[in-house]
Amino acid sequence: MFFLKKLLGSCLFLGSLMQAVQSVSCHSDETVSIQALEASGVAWKELELTPSCALDSSLVSNLTDKNWDESIKSDEWLVQLTLNPCDFCLKEDYIFNDLSHHMKETYPNIQFGRVYVNDNPELAVRLLVEKLPIYYFINGANYYTVPASELPAKKALTAYSKHKFSEFERVKGFFSFVGPFMIFYKFLGKILALYSRFSSPYTPLLINISMFVMAMLFINRSNKRRRQRKQIKKEK
CATH class of the missing domain: 1.20.5 (Single alpha-helices involved in coiled-coils or other helix-helix interfaces)
Incomplete structure (x- = not known):
């Protein structure tokens, strides 16, 4: 009986260990990733990026006009709003990809999403996008604007462990996209999305x-x- 308990405990430990390893595994080839980072001119060593993770976006969901509402209603989300393609956003993309792997190791409840606003006009209007890239930490109905400078893995992990990003600027106000005009912005976004379909x-x-x-x-x-x-x- 004692042996069975030990065996069961060992299996559970190995299972949790395998799950953790899977959550932070990066599928990009290390050598190829380093070459790509060097070619892009991104100072990945100073940013302490893991090359194979920086080029692996497998943990970053593609959020769109169609799946936004359904996706963000559960869990916590760290979302990047950017363009596709965006040559000057490579550094931010690499940092975000790298963070998704490192953060999932400790906080598997946090989901990562990327919105290409040029492909999703409804969200561009609903979120009142004025500049790019923008980062939001979403916790239920609360939106916090996370500065890009806080997103390298070490800084972001420290900020989340201390206050779950709640010390960053919270989106609020009468005319904000979480205010009373939220439904109106959504309606305008849908109208624009409908119009953009006609090419x-x-x-x-x-x-x-x-x-x-x-x-x-x-x-x-x-x-x-x-x-x-x-x-x-x-x-x-």
């Missing part, structure tokens, strides 16, 4: 024609109601 050169013409038809229908309906009111007055 035909005839789109502006079709929109103008549609607006003209709608205006004529509105005028015709108004005139009809006015004639009805006049008729009612005459009958009285």
